[in-house]
Amino acid sequence: MSLTAAPPAAAAAPVPGSTPFADALHAEWTKLRTLAGAGWLLLAAVAVTIAVSAAADAASGCSPAGCQADPVKLSLTGVQVGQAIVAIIGVLAISGEYSTGMIAVTLTATPRRLTVLGAKAALVGGLTLAAGAIAVLGSVLAGRLILPGRGFTAARGFPPLSLADGAVLRAAGGSVLYLALIALLALGVATAVRDSAVAIGAALGLLYLVPIVASVVGNQHWQRHLEQLGPTTAGLMIEATTQLTDLPLTPWQGLGVLAAWAAGALVLGGALLRLRDA
Amino acid sequence: MTATTPYRSATAGATRDGFGQLVHAELTKFRTVRGWVAGMIVAALITAGIGIFVAAGGASQSCQSVGAGGGGSASCGPPALPLGPGGEPVTDNFYFVRQPLAGNGSLTVRITSLTSLLPPAGQEFGAAPDRPGVVAWSKAGIIITSSLAAGSPYAAMLATGGNGVRMQWNYTGDTPGLPGAVSAARPRWLRLTRDGDTITGYDSADGVHWTVVETVHLAGLPGTVQAGLFAASPVLPPKAVNIAGVSQGGGGSTASTAVFDHLSRSGAWPAGRWAGGYTQGDEAAEAQGIGQYRQAGGEITVSGQGDIAPALPQGEPGLAESTIGGYLIGTFVGLIAMAVVATMFMTGEYRRGLIRTTLAASPRRARMLAAKALVIGAVAFAVGLAGAAAAVLAGAALADARGARIFPEPWPTEVRMLVGTGALLAVVAVLTLAVAAIVRRSVAAVTIVFAVIVVPYFLAAIVVLPAGAADWLLRVTPAAAFAVQQASPQYPQVAAYYAPVSGYYPLAPWAGFAVLCGWTLAACGVAVWLLRRRDA
Numbered sequence: 001m002s003l004t005a006a007p008p009a010a011a012a013a014p015v016p017g018s019t020p021f022a023d024a025l026h027a028e029w030t031k032l033r034t035l036a037g038a039g040w041l042l043l044a045a046v047a048v049t050i051a052v053s054a055a056a057d058a059a060s061g062c063s064p065a066g067c068q069a070d071p072v073k074l075s076l077t078g079v080q081v082g083q084a085i086v087a088i089i090g091v092l093a094i095s096g097e098y099s100t101g102m103i104a105v106t107l108t109a110t111p112r113r114l115t116v117l118g119a120k121a122a123l124v125g126g127l128t129l130a131a132g133a134i135a136v137l138g139s140v141l142a143g144r145l146i147l148p149g150r151g152f153t154a155a156r157g158f159p160p161l162s163l164a165d166g167a168v169l170r171a172a173g174g175s176v177l178y179l180a181l182i183a184l185l186a187l188g189v190a191t192a193v194r195d196s197a198v199a200i201g202a203a204l205g206l207l208y209l210v211p212i213v214a215s216v217v218g219n220q221h222w223q224r225h226l227e228q229l230g231p232t233t234a235g236l237m238i239e240a241t242t243q244l245t246d247l248p249l250t251p252w253q254g255l256g257v258l259a260a261w262a263a264g265a266l267v268l269g270g271a272l273l274r275l276r277d278a
Numbered sequence: 279m280t281a282t283t284p285y286r287s288a289t290a291g292a293t294r295d296g297f298g299q300l301v302h303a304e305l306t307k308f309r310t311v312r313g314w315v316a317g318m319i320v321a322a323l324i325t326a327g328i329g330i331f332v333a334a335g336g337a338s339q340s341c342q343s344v345g346a347g348g349g350g351s352a353s354c355g356p357p358a359l360p361l362g363p364g365g366e367p368v369t370d371n372f373y374f375v376r377q378p379l380a381g382n383g384s385l386t387v388r389i390t391s392l393t394s395l396l397p398p399a400g401q402e403f404g405a406a407p408d409r410p411g412v413v414a415w416s417k418a419g420i421i422i423t424s425s426l427a428a429g430s431p432y433a434a435m436l437a438t439g440g441n442g443v444r445m446q447w448n449y450t451g452d453t454p455g456l457p458g459a460v461s462a463a464r465p466r467w468l469r470l471t472r473d474g475d476t477i478t479g480y481d482s483a484d485g486v487h488w489t490v491v492e493t494v495h496l497a498g499l500p501g502t503v504q505a506g507l508f509a510a511s512p513v514l515p516p517k518a519v520n521i522a523g524v525s526q527g528g529g530g531s532t533a534s535t536a537v538f539d540h541l542s543r544s545g546a547w548p549a550g551r552w553a554g555g556y557t558q559g560d561e562a563a564e565a566q567g568i569g570q571y572r573q574a575g576g577e578i579t580v581s582g583q584g585d586i587a588p589a590l591p592q593g594e595p596g597l598a599e600s601t602i603g604g605y606l607i608g609t610f611v612g613l614i615a616m617a618v619v620a621t622m623f624m625t626g627e628y629r630r631g632l633i634r635t636t637l638a639a640s641p642r643r644a645r646m647l648a649a650k651a652l653v654i655g656a657v658a659f660a661v662g663l664a665g666a667a668a669a670v671l672a673g674a675a676l677a678d679a680r681g682a683r684i685f686p687e688p689w690p691t692e693v694r695m696l697v698g699t700g701a702l703l704a705v706v707a708v709l710t711l712a713v714a715a716i717v718r719r720s721v722a723a724v725t726i727v728f729a730v731i732v733v734p735y736f737l738a739a740i741v742v743l744p745a746g747a748a749d750w751l752l753r754v755t756p757a758a759a760f761a762v763q764q765a766s767p768q769y770p771q772v773a774a775y776y777a778p779v780s781g782y783y784p785l786a787p788w789a790g791f792a793v794l795c796g797w798t799l800a801a802c803g804v805a806v807w808l809l810r811r812r813d814a
């Protein structure tokens with residue numbers, strides 16, 4: 001009956017040696033780990049990426065007359081669909097908290113809002129890096145197994161895909177980074193707009209609208225500028241391994257554009273999170 | 279202890295949960311959320327804005343010589359395409375060896391050879407053809423045409439390089455006759471007879487046994503027509519590379535040569551010589567020595583290029599900027615905005631618990647969904663139609679002002695594209711509503727709709743999957759409905775790169791739309807079933 005009973009020690013004193021960021025990261029990990037959806041989404045991102053890549057490999061064909069294909073880009077086609085699921089993971093990481101009101105609890109427990117966002121970004125980025133690595137490795141493996149049977153043979157100048165090849169390694173590694181950056185971009189957008197429907201609409205629109213509009217713009221200069229500016233059109237240049245001189249940007253510059261988009265979205269989201277009421 | 283009358287609404291003359299009131303209630307919910315109304319207005323404005331952006335970014339500066347009419351006709355400047363009797367743009371320039379025919383009469387000939395030259399391999403578009411090969415739609419035969427003016431009514435019996443004997447008339451008419459290629463061992467006899475404005479085409483393998491291929495009426499055929507032998511050889515569409523890097527064949531001008539004999543005529547023909555030449559002139563072809571006729575003994579050799587067929591938007595595949603179809607690309611913005619708002623229209627009820635009030639006021643759940651669908655569908659239709667109309671009207675005006683050529687479309691096609699865009703958005707909104715009612719979660723609903731409508735289009739037309747996979751995606755998914763935005767129809771008798779990347783869909787416009795409607799009905803059925811079965 002004493003009002004001065006000591007609260008449980010674990011809740012009162014932080015674990016010795018831990019930092020606020022590590023605590024926030026641990027909290028985010030617990031929240032994510034105990035929700036069924038996140039694991040399924042990561043699994044879906046991997047499965048869809050590999051499945052679409054394999055389907056594109058199987059639907060392709062190199063005639064004896066030769067072809068100007070980029071087998072690496074072809075075998076990574078699934079990234080362009082898998083990125084949608086990765087974007088959902090990024091959006092749900094924060095908008096789920098807003099739709100359930102959990103955000104109030106989170107910010108009560110960790111009043112430093114940028115720490116919360118940083119922990120979310122680290123967690124989402126890390127998980128999508130891991131899932132992306134599996135998805136991209138699976139896609140490259142599918143390409144290595146399927147493409148020779150579709151006419152992409154060494155005799156026609158297409159050796160089997162191998163990560164020992166510098167350009168293939170760059171395309172594959174870059175695609176993993178690409179997926180993680182897409183997740184961070186989506187997280188930043190969702191932090192800025194809060195509502196989950198608007199957030200997912202905005203994120204998916206950002207990913208897919210620029211290439212669709214660029215495809216019908218007849219003026220070559222405008223088209224190049226659009227492709228240089230669009231987060232996905234620029235980011236996917238990392239997958240190109242042939243005709244690099246025709247690209248509007250170099251592969252790493254392209255991925256840099258996407259990184260700038262992700263950083264910009266996170267900065268905007270962070271600023272709004274700090275300034276606004278939750 | 280007096281009995282009190284229960285409260286009755288003062289609203290006159292309506293049943294308690296009449297459907298009209300339900301619709302009114304849903305409309306009130308919609309229009310009182312400022313974000314939704316603003317979102318719809320912004321969606322219409324961006325749809326139009328992207329159309330104007332595309333029109334402004336048209337490639338009018340880089341005028342290329344794309345030989346739609348037999349090589350060399352410039353694609354710059356105001357619309358240059360003649361219109362056929364049906365109002366469709368046509369290509370009408372071919373090598374014609376002719377004489378006037380007064381009144382009724384007939385023309386019979388045997389064709390013993392039809393050979394073609396393909397454009398040189400690996401050369402730039404526009405080089406003179408020099409490789410022997412088969413041009414599927416090279417044409418040579420006999421023709422009766424009302425005049426030499428481009429786009430005038432005609433009927434022709436002709437042999438083709440790869441599609442057998444055909445009777446063709448007025449550009450879009452096409453009936454197959456005897457199959458197989460022409461050779462000295464397998465000659466083909468062709469006959470056209472004119473009786474008033476009726477023209478009948480016959481073919482025969484031996485000159486004895488004749489078969490009627492088709493009888494056609496050419497309205498307003500004058501008393502004296504131009505009739506004779508002709509040769510045409512179309513421009514092959516330029517190379518297209520899909521994601522697998524498979525090129526669809528080299529493009530460029532082709533040339534064809536036909537050998538005729540056993541020419542016989544009945545009717546009032548003049549005695550003088552035949553006159554040969556391109557109907558609209560073709561300096562480029564004549565400079566390359568393509569287009570002549572020789573008469574030696576009973577044998578007449580005619581060579582030429584060009585075509586007499588419906589015209590299609592030429593240019594690089596994927597560059598649909600020359601048609602108004604490209605100005606409608608902003609529809610995707612409208613589509614995403616619509617999906618977001620339609621989702622919130624449904625999930626908002628669950629999130630705020632409003633669904634319990636709604637269902638208490640109107641316990642019949644299917645009617646609640648119908649009322650919501652009517653409201654969101656009508657709003658989406660208005661947004662889509664307004665955005666599309668503004669995009670096309672402003673885009674076309676802007677392109678006109680810049681002197682860029684826009685591929686002319688008959689007005690019913692334009693109306694179908696605009697109304698179709700409105701209807702597309704309306705049905706997608708209803709589909710989204712149903713999906714949102716099924717999954718009750720915003721992110722899931724928006725993503726599902728995006729995945730079934732935008733992603734298939736993206737894979738087929740932007741990633742450019744190989745043709746088989748792309749066609750399959752645009753047949754079975756709700757994205758098939760984008761067919762309502764197809765500008766020019768596909769003509770089997772015109773060689774072109776018919777693929778989603780160049781704006782052609784595997785299904786006919788309204789058939790593709792019906793696929794979307796089918797999916798939407800199915801989703802609505804599941805939504806109603808779940809609404810009734812589940813607690814709100």
